[in-house]
Amino acid sequence: MCRVRFRKDSGNSMRQQETKNFTIKDIARLSGVGISTVSRVVNGHPYVKEETKKRVLTVMEEYHYTPNANAKNLKQISANAISVVVRGTNNAFFASILEKMERAIEAGGFQCRVTYLDERSDEIDAARRVCNEKKVQGVIFLGGSGVGREKELEAIPVPCVFSTESAAAANLEHVSSITVDDRAAAKQAVDYLFEMGHRDIAVLGGVREALNNIGLRYQGVLDSFREHGMTLPEERYFTCLFSMEEGYNAISRVLGTGERFTAVFAMSDVMAIGAAKAITDTGLSIPDDISIIGYDGIDLVRYYNPTLATVRQPAEEIAEKSVALLLEAIENDSPARHMTLGGELIAGASVKRI
Amino acid sequence: MCRVRFRKDSGNSMRQQETKNFTIKDIARLSGVGISTVSRVVNGHPYVKEETKKRVLTVMEEYHYTPNANAKNLKQISANAISVVVRGTNNAFFASILEKMERAIEAGGFQCRVTYLDERSDEIDAARRVCNEKKVQGVIFLGGSGVGREKELEAIPVPCVFSTESAAAANLEHVSSITVDDRAAAKQAVDYLFEMGHRDIAVLGGVREALNNIGLRYQGVLDSFREHGMTLPEERYFTCLFSMEEGYNAISRVLGTGERFTAVFAMSDVMAIGAAKAITDTGLSIPDDISIIGYDGIDLVRYYNPTLATVRQPAEEIAEKSVALLLEAIENDSPARHMTLGGELIAGASVKRI
DNA sequence: GTGAAAGCGCTAACAC
DNA sequence: GTGTTAGCGCTTTCAC
Numbered sequence: 124m125c126r127v128r129f130r131k132d133s134g135n136s137m138r139q140q141e142t143k144n145f146t147i148k149d150i151a152r153l154s155g156v157g158i159s160t161v162s163r164v165v166n167g168h169p170y171v172k173e174e175t176k177k178r179v180l181t182v183m184e185e186y187h188y189t190p191n192a193n194a195k196n197l198k199q200i201s202a203n204a205i206s207v208v209v210r211g212t213n214n215a216f217f218a219s220i221l222e223k224m225e226r227a228i229e230a231g232g233f234q235c236r237v238t239y240l241d242e243r244s245d246e247i248d249a250a251r252r253v254c255n256e257k258k259v260q261g262v263i264f265l266g267g268s269g270v271g272r273e274k275e276l277e278a279i280p281v282p283c284v285f286s287t288e289s290a291a292a293a294n295l296e297h298v299s300s301i302t303v304d305d306r307a308a309a310k311q312a313v314d315y316l317f318e319m320g321h322r323d324i325a326v327l328g329g330v331r332e333a334l335n336n337i338g339l340r341y342q343g344v345l346d347s348f349r350e351h352g353m354t355l356p357e358e359r360y361f362t363c364l365f366s367m368e369e370g371y372n373a374i375s376r377v378l379g380t381g382e383r384f385t386a387v388f389a390m391s392d393v394m395a396i397g398a399a400k401a402i403t404d405t406g407l408s409i410p411d412d413i414s415i416i417g418y419d420g421i422d423l424v425r426y427y428n429p430t431l432a433t434v435r436q437p438a439e440e441i442a443e444k445s446v447a448l449l450l451e452a453i454e455n456d457s458p459a460r461h462m463t464l465g466g467e468l469i470a471g472a473s474v475k476r477i
Numbered sequence: 478m479c480r481v482r483f484r485k486d487s488g489n490s491m492r493q494q495e496t497k498n499f500t501i502k503d504i505a506r507l508s509g510v511g512i513s514t515v516s517r518v519v520n521g522h523p524y525v526k527e528e529t530k531k532r533v534l535t536v537m538e539e540y541h542y543t544p545n546a547n548a549k550n551l552k553q554i555s556a557n558a559i560s561v562v563v564r565g566t567n568n569a570f571f572a573s574i575l576e577k578m579e580r581a582i583e584a585g586g587f588q589c590r591v592t593y594l595d596e597r598s599d600e601i602d603a604a605r606r607v608c609n610e611k612k613v614q615g616v617i618f619l620g621g622s623g624v625g626r627e628k629e630l631e632a633i634p635v636p637c638v639f640s641t642e643s644a645a646a647a648n649l650e651h652v653s654s655i656t657v658d659d660r661a662a663a664k665q666a667v668d669y670l671f672e673m674g675h676r677d678i679a680v681l682g683g684v685r686e687a688l689n690n691i692g693l694r695y696q697g698v699l700d701s702f703r704e705h706g707m708t709l710p711e712e713r714y715f716t717c718l719f720s721m722e723e724g725y726n727a728i729s730r731v732l733g734t735g736e737r738f739t740a741v742f743a744m745s746d747v748m749a750i751g752a753a754k755a756i757t758d759t760g761l762s763i764p765d766d767i768s769i770i771g772y773d774g775i776d777l778v779r780y781y782n783p784t785l786a787t788v789r790q791p792a793e794e795i796a797e798k799s800v801a802l803l804l805e806a807i808e809n810d811s812p813a814r815h816m817t818l819g820g821e822l823i824a825g826a827s828v829k830r831i
Numbered sequence: 832g833t834g835a836a837a838g839c840g841c842t843a844a845c846a847c
Numbered sequence: 848g849t850g851t852t853a854g855c856g857c858t859t860t861c862a863c
Contacts, residue, residue, distance in 0.1 A: 144609040146840055157850040162842060170848055187632060189602075193610050194840035197547040197855045213572045239593065248543075255498040256547050278541065367780045400780040409782075426721045426754040428763075428782040500856055511834040516858060524832055548856035551839045 145188045154182040165190055199258050204234040205449060206259040208246050210266035212239050214365075215393070215421040216436070217265050220286065223442035224263065231450045233260070240267075247275045254279055261449045269293045269300075270334050282452035282459075286445040287436070288336065291461040299448045299459045303436045305336045308466025309343030310350075312388050312416050312434045315468055317351045320477040321386040321414060324348075325359045327373060327398055328390035340390050340418070359384065363394060370397025378405045385413060385477060392417035392424050392433055399431065399473065410475035420469060432471035437464055499542045508536040519544055553612050558588035559803060560613040562600050564620035566593050568719075569747070569775040570790070571619050574640065577796035578617060585804045587614065594621075601629045608633055615803045623647045623654075624688050636806035636813075640799040641790070642690065645815040653802045653813040657790045659690045662820025663697030664704075666742050666770050666788045669822055671705045674831040675740040675768060678702075679713045679731075681724060681752055682744035694744050694772070713738065717748060724751025732759045739767060739831060746771035746778050746787055753785065753827065764829035774823060786825035791818055 147165070151158040156175060163171050164179045171179075182188075196202070205228050209217055221237065228235040236257055240246055246267035253259060262283045269276055269283075269290040276283065276298055283290075283298045290300035316324050326344055329337040341360075348355045361377060363369035370389060378401060387402075389395035395417030402413050409415055409429055417424060420435025444462055451457040501519070505512040510529060517525050518533045525533075536542075550556070559582050563571055575591065582589040590611055594600055600621035607613055616637045623630055623637075623644040630637065630652055637644075637652045644654035670678050680698055683691040695714075702709045715731060717723035724743060732755060741756075743749035749771030756767050763769055763783055771778060774789025798816055805811040 144840095147842095148840075151850095158841080159843080159851080160849055163849090166842085172848060175848080187605075189606055189609075191551070191610055191840050192606070193547040193551040194855085195842075197545070197551060197840080197857090198842045199855090200842090213567075213569070215567070218567045237593070239591070252543055252546070255543075256545055367776065371780065396777075396780050400782065403782055422721065423750075423777075426725065426750050428754065428757055498856095501858095502856075505834095512857080513835080513859080514833060517833090520858085526832060529832080545856050548839085549858075551841090551856080552858045553839090554858090 144191075145186045147188075147190065150179065150182055150186065150188050153186065154179045196257055201260060202234065202258045203232070204236050204257065204259045205261045205263065205446075205453075206236045206238060206250065206253045206257065207263045207265055208238045208240060208250050208253070208267060210240050210244075210246050210264070211242060214266070215423060216391075216419045216438070219422070220438045220442045221265060223439050224265070224286075224446055227443055227446035231446060233450075247272050247279070250283070251275070251279055254281055261453050263445050263449060264288070268335065269298060282449055284445045284449045284452075286441060289461060289463075292334070296459055297452070299452065299461060301441060301444050301448060301462045301464070302336075303441070303466050304463045305339035305466075306343040306346065308434045308436070309340035309388070309390070309418065310347045311343075311466060311468050312418060313344050313347035314350070315432070315470075316386045316388060316414065316416060316474065317347065319386075319414065319474055322353070323359075323384040324355075324386045324388060325361065325377075325384040326355060326388050326390070327361045327363060327370060327394050329365060330362060337390060344388065365391050365393060367393050367397035367400070370394035371401045372397070374398040374401035375404065378402065378407070383413075386474070387413060387415045389415065389417045392419040392421045392431065395431055395433070396423065396427060399427065409473050414474040414477075416471075416474055418466075420467070424469075424471065427473075429472035432474045433469050434466040435469050436466055440464055498545075499540045501542075501544065504533065504536055504540065504542050507540065508533045550611055555614060556588065556612040557586070558590050558611065558613045559615045559617065559800075559807075560590045560592060560604065560607045560611065561617045561619055562592045562594060562604050562607070562621060564594050564598075564600050564618070565596060568620070569777060570745075570773045570792070573775070573792045574796045575619060577793050578619070578640075578800055581797055581800035585800060587804075601626050601633070604637070605629070605633055608635055615807050617799050617803060618642070622689065623652060636803055638799045638803045638806075640795055643815060643817075646688070650813055651806070653806065653815060655795060655798050655802060655816045655818065656690075657795070657820050658817045659693035659820075660697040660700065662788045662790070663694035663742070663744070663772065664701045665697075665820060665822050666772060667698050667701035668704070669786070669824075670740045670742060670768065670770060670828065671701065673740075673768065673828055676707070677713075677738040678709075678740045678742060679715065679738040680709060680742050680744070681715045681717060681727060681748050683719060684716060691744060698742065719745050719747060721747050721751035721754070724748035725755045726751070728752040728755035729758065732756065732761070737767075740828070741767060741769045743769065743771045746773045746775045746785065749785055749787070750777065750781060753781065763827050768828040768831075770825075770828055772820075774821070778823075778825065781827075783826035786828045787823050788820040789823050790820055794818055 147158050147161050151161045164176050225235045250262045261281050264285045268288045269285050273293050285300035289302045290298050331341045332338045361373045363373040417431050417433040420433050424431040424433050501512050501515050505515045518530050579589045604616045615635050618639045622642045627647050639654035643656045644652050685695045686692045715727045717727040770786040772788050774787050778785035778787050
């Protein structure tokens, strides 16, 4: 492309020059030093005469030199960096954790490299690739799961931390994890609805599998029902994906049939928001006709109308502990640990005592 | 790290092997062919005997070989890829455009490489780096601005498209842009408020600069006021950043002083949501006491209570046109173009006729 | 059809 | 303090 572009005004050699990608060799030649000296300056290594350094920096500036990261990574043994592999873009809950992780990683003296993956991609595969291409010293999986992937995890040569999913079952000496006690937290949410006098409670959640967060939250729901001498009828569990749209559709559909309940526990705040809108669109009121409580504690619940009750997962604590666990493993070669944090019930105007 | 880990059970050579990063050389040796043959198989080049190909693939499979992207990029001249540089993570409006861009780019036969940048980073610098490291054939800037950066843009050797910010002023033959007519769209929003009988209108927006989107939206606001024989008092313009929190704080503060108006135009939906919550938290009703209309048309406005009126920027059209412009420039070497799309007024329960 | 060999731009010994 | 040089893992001529 550029070729053609330049052919149009080939008399202009200035532009030709501006487009050239300067290499370390060019900079060395232009500043009259060897390439290793340039490399030393670029990487802030010691033992370069102040004067030489200045000259090299000037040339670098003048020609807009940027080192080629491919070449750097190809050669470099280790880069003092930590990689965070995030599963699922556009997830408000993860976004808030990620932000805090970045800060903690940098505070710990490491660079932070974030890899965003969509749902279709394999996070462990991506991590393996990052490890040997970017030479990172540790990996944090945000929203990924290591369950049943022991074999692949073995192939990752640096300490790992699974954030928000337990990896205790993998039982690997380089894989830690940090989770919220989903079962207890979900129980708290439903307990709260019972306390507020609700008896006819619906649950909006994802596909229940024994070992994932959803399965655990479901267990917590059952625990609460059991403790209150009740059982959750299967027709009161609505399955949907983690989006407002899906939550809306699921609850719209059931309310459309004339079915009624006095409260909903949604296993994520975005589902809860969809559900809330479905309720008001049906002409019902929150919380007068139906109460609703979510899960996660994303910022948005505070700004919704009415303010949504939720069980907050402690984002900053998750972030800090994840990074702390990883740094310990990297720096002190500490053994893997699996920590569990508690959720926090946040009351909101969306739940009414009946 | 891994060293230490392995020393713990150095008798286990299996794990040692699993952690090794296989290179193209290893695969060549293990399958008894030359490295160029492996390279051909990996890249799907023709002229490899079916049998040889099969053998190589088997070995690759067996040893979980993944090519090193650094080495690949270092050597490769061009990669049939397009880079999208997104400024500002966690922006729902951009996220929806990005998703559609990815699809369009892949449909056009190119790979899509997304680079996420925070507000502090320089998007043009990042693009330049991506160009010579990843060998992309074109760049789309989502949310970046090329204004006043002609010099740096010249250094990018491939066609570019600025999405959502005009780059007409740069007047470069390889830089196109696609924008919404912010001025007209903002005018629509305020016109609508006037039509609904509002006279005391507040505006919540960002820092006004002559050439950016905010400045244009502000001009549109002034246009509408002028057309309705009025002027916007300076004390009715509230400046805040693009977040719910900022919108909330700004409107809370002013309502707290007892100041009142009958309608608010917020220059983004997230600001509008913050403002909406500030209004209801003050004990006022939307739309009975104060009407509100936002800007952007993110999904969330449909799920808010009450449904927020907004001016929708046509995300899919922006995405499609951006990609189309770029593909044309890449494939047919078409000259730069600057397109302007229209916004669409979306009525909502948040605006009341008075 | 397939292999040998020359680099891509850089880092890190090692020599001076 | 600074320069020379050997690769990192790959693609890509160019021979055969």
